[in-house]
Structures are given as C-alpha cells and as structure tokens.
Amino acid sequence: MDQIMKAGEVGVMGSQAGLAASGVAVRRKGALRDYLAMARFDHVTKHVFIIPGMILAYALRDPSLNHSIMALVIGFGSAIAIASANYVINEWLDRHFDAFHPVKSGRTAVNAELYPSFVYIEYVLLAAVGLLLAFQLSAPFFxxxxxxxxxxLIYNVNPVRTKDRVYLDVISESVNNPIRLMLGWTMIDPTTLPPSSLLLAYWMGGAFLMGAKRLSEYRDISTDAGVGLLQRYRRSFKFYTAENLTVSCFLYAILSAFFIAIFLIKYRLEYIVALPSIAILFALYLWLSLLKNSIAQRPERLFRSRRLSIALGAVILMLLLATFVDMPLLDYLSKPSFISVK
Known part of the structure; x- marks a missing residue:
C-alpha cells in the first residue's frame, strides 16, 4: 500500500503535466458519483468469462448439484468487487497517462479533482468486500x-508495473482470463483446479484479445495524432508497430488453438466440433480490430456488435452441444489411419 501511495503522489504531478499537455482542464470537484464511476460497474459483462469454467467443471467433474443460487451470487459478487478494486487503482495511477488518450482522457480521474485518501479507501473497501465474500465459499476460490x-497490483503499480513493458503488458493483463476460469470452476468444484491445458488456452485466448486491442489503438491513434502521443499514453508503444502487433495476435491465436487441441485429446473429444466456430470468432475479432474506432478498444462494449454476438452465440451453442451429447463416431478422428493407393 505504501508503494501505491507513493505512485499516487508522483502521479499528481504527472497528471497535471499530462492534463496541460493534452489541453484538458480539471473543471470540477469530485463527487460521490465520480468515485463510483472509477469502479466501472458497467464492465460487469467481462465476467462472462467465468461461465465457461462453471460449465466445464460440471461437464468434466460431474459434481453433485448441491450449490445454491446464493453461492453463485456470492461468487459473482466477489469477482465484481475485486475487479472494481483493480479498476479503481488502474484509473487513479493512469490518470496522467490517460490524459493523452483521445477517449480515456474523458475518464473521471482525469477530469475531476479527487482526494487520494478517498480513492485508496474505496480500493481497500472493494478489495475487502471481494475477499470477504470469497472466503465464504471455499479455500481454492478464496x-x-x-x-x-x-x-x-502487478499490472499497475511500480516498480513492476507490467503494463509499461512490451509484450509483458499483454501477457499480464490477459492472465485475468484463466483467473476468471478458475473462479467459475471452483464455484462448482472446490476440490480441484482446471486442467493446465485449458488454463493456457484461455490465457493465450485472452492475450489475443488484448493484442488486438493494442493493434486497434495503434492504428487509430498513430494515424490521427501521431506515434509520439501514443507513446506518451503508454510506454510499451515505444516498441510496438502495426506489424509486430499483428504477428503477435497470430501467435497468441495459434498457441490458444494448440492448447485447446491438447485439452480436447485428453478430456473430451466432442469439443472438436466447436473448433470451426472458435476459429471464425478469432478471425472476426481480428477483422473488427482493424476497423476505424474499433469496438475491440472497449471490450466492455463487445456485445454491441451483432456479428460478434452471433459468432459467440454459435461457439456457446456448439460447446453446450459437445458438453451434453456424446458422439462416438468422433473416436475415429483420434485413431491413426492411412489412405491406401492400391
């Protein structure tokens, strides 16, 4: 917490410099709604990544269905509170950098005078509520x-602050994907953790999403305002180009597919029927990231894309089908065979 306080104090000076350079002026005193806005409760849609963990835990472990609705509510409530705590510290420590971003310069911490002590209290309260709720479920969930x-903290706070480090920023931010998978899994089965192949597939899938987000930001901001402004917003962009970001997206997608294949072979071959729809989803998302003002820059708004919603719905439908319907004919795919030429 001392590190956070020091980062906040340094950030006050940096914030004013950033605001002055970007032409944004602090015009109002912070109100209660401003502190609540920093928690970004409207980003709750990101917790949809918890649900596959719940479904897969039931399908692969077949635990007794003795979980109450209240337990699930507590689990999601805990995840939302902890994510909001992360958002609060993220926005506070980034306010002097966000001032250079064409969209994020409109965030509360950039435009309102906030009391640092109130921000830290909000962070601690949200974190405490989240951990207290988590403690009510199970040790693995906690x-x-x-x-x-x-x-x-690793992502936002110095001296580590991985968001400023090239490639590591994507890897560390996307680790929230497998974490959410584990939260969903341990809600249903608190006696085990998901297979490592599934966690890695989820992690690399999240890295693809975050890489595509940065690719979209790079294309838009560097075109409209120049690479210099982009680099002042995020230090890692000093090393990024449109080319290496595109290549990294392909790498993350291929690695995700690789670990998915390992998971399929070991646990449930039926999931292979969902691979074509997953491939289409990856391709569609990459295409969206190449559009001007892409929705990929704001993941919380992804469900506003009709095409993406349809593609995601197809993936979910195929996964549900593969979860509950056995397909013995697919065993043929796992057995070696050769085409005779005689």
Missing part, C-alpha cells in the same frame, strides 16, 4: 480471488 487482486 486463493484465486487473492491472485485476481494481486494481478491488478
């Missing part, structure tokens, strides 16, 4: 929640 909170 420890995963601690990891969720810790990932936010």
């Amino acid at each position: 420890y995963t929640s601690v990891l969720f909170l810790f990932s936010g």
Whole structure:
C-alpha cells in the first residue's frame, strides 16, 4: 500500500503535466458519483468469462448439484468487487497517462479533482468486500480471488508495473482470463483446479484479445495524432508497430488453438466440433480490430456488435452441444489411419 501511495503522489504531478499537455482542464470537484464511476460497474459483462469454467467443471467433474443460487451470487459478487478494486487503482495511477488518450482522457480521474485518501479507501473497501465474500465459499476460490487482486497490483503499480513493458503488458493483463476460469470452476468444484491445458488456452485466448486491442489503438491513434502521443499514453508503444502487433495476435491465436487441441485429446473429444466456430470468432475479432474506432478498444462494449454476438452465440451453442451429447463416431478422428493407393 505504501508503494501505491507513493505512485499516487508522483502521479499528481504527472497528471497535471499530462492534463496541460493534452489541453484538458480539471473543471470540477469530485463527487460521490465520480468515485463510483472509477469502479466501472458497467464492465460487469467481462465476467462472462467465468461461465465457461462453471460449465466445464460440471461437464468434466460431474459434481453433485448441491450449490445454491446464493453461492453463485456470492461468487459473482466477489469477482465484481475485486475487479472494481483493480479498476479503481488502474484509473487513479493512469490518470496522467490517460490524459493523452483521445477517449480515456474523458475518464473521471482525469477530469475531476479527487482526494487520494478517498480513492485508496474505496480500493481497500472493494478489495475487502471481494475477499470477504470469497472466503465464504471455499479455500481454492478464496486463493484465486487473492491472485485476481494481486494481478491488478502487478499490472499497475511500480516498480513492476507490467503494463509499461512490451509484450509483458499483454501477457499480464490477459492472465485475468484463466483467473476468471478458475473462479467459475471452483464455484462448482472446490476440490480441484482446471486442467493446465485449458488454463493456457484461455490465457493465450485472452492475450489475443488484448493484442488486438493494442493493434486497434495503434492504428487509430498513430494515424490521427501521431506515434509520439501514443507513446506518451503508454510506454510499451515505444516498441510496438502495426506489424509486430499483428504477428503477435497470430501467435497468441495459434498457441490458444494448440492448447485447446491438447485439452480436447485428453478430456473430451466432442469439443472438436466447436473448433470451426472458435476459429471464425478469432478471425472476426481480428477483422473488427482493424476497423476505424474499433469496438475491440472497449471490450466492455463487445456485445454491441451483432456479428460478434452471433459468432459467440454459435461457439456457446456448439460447446453446450459437445458438453451434453456424446458422439462416438468422433473416436475415429483420434485413431491413426492411412489412405491406401492400391
């Protein structure tokens, strides 16, 4: 917490410089709604990544259905509170950098005078509520929640602050994907953790999403305002180009597919029927990231894309089908065979 306080104090001076350079002026005193806005409760849609963990835990472990609706509510409530704590510290420590971003310069911490002590109190309260709720469920869920909170500190707080480090920024931000998968899994089965192949597939899938987000930002901001402004917004962009970001997206997508294949072979071959729809989803998302003002820059608004919603719905439908319907004919795909030429 001392590190956070020091970062906040340094950020005050940097914020004013950033605001002056970007032409944004602090015009109002912070109100209660401004502190609440920093928690970004409207980003709750990101917790949809918890649901596959719940479905897969039931399908692969077949635990007894003795989980109450209240337990699920507590689990999601914990995840939302911890994610909001991460958002609060993220926006506070980034306010002097966000002032250079054409969209993020409109965030509350950039445009309102906020009391640092109130921000830290909000962070601590949200973190405490999240961990207290997590403690009510199980030890694995609680420890995963601690990891969720810790990932936010690693990503945002100096001296580590991985968001400023090329490629590591994507890898560290996308670790929230497998963490959410573990949260969903341990809600249903608190006695085990998901297979490592599934966690890695989820992680690399998240890296693809974050890489595509940066690719979209790079294309838009560098074209409209120049690379210099982009680099002042995020230090990692000093090393990024449109080319290496595109290549990294392909790499993350291929690695995700590789680990998905390992998972399929080991646990449930039926999921292979969902691979074509997953491939289409990856391709569609990359295409969206190449559009001007792409929705890929604002993941919380992804469901506003009709094409993406349809593609995601197809993936979910195929996964549900593969979860509950056995397909013995698919065993043929796992057995070696050769085409005779005689």
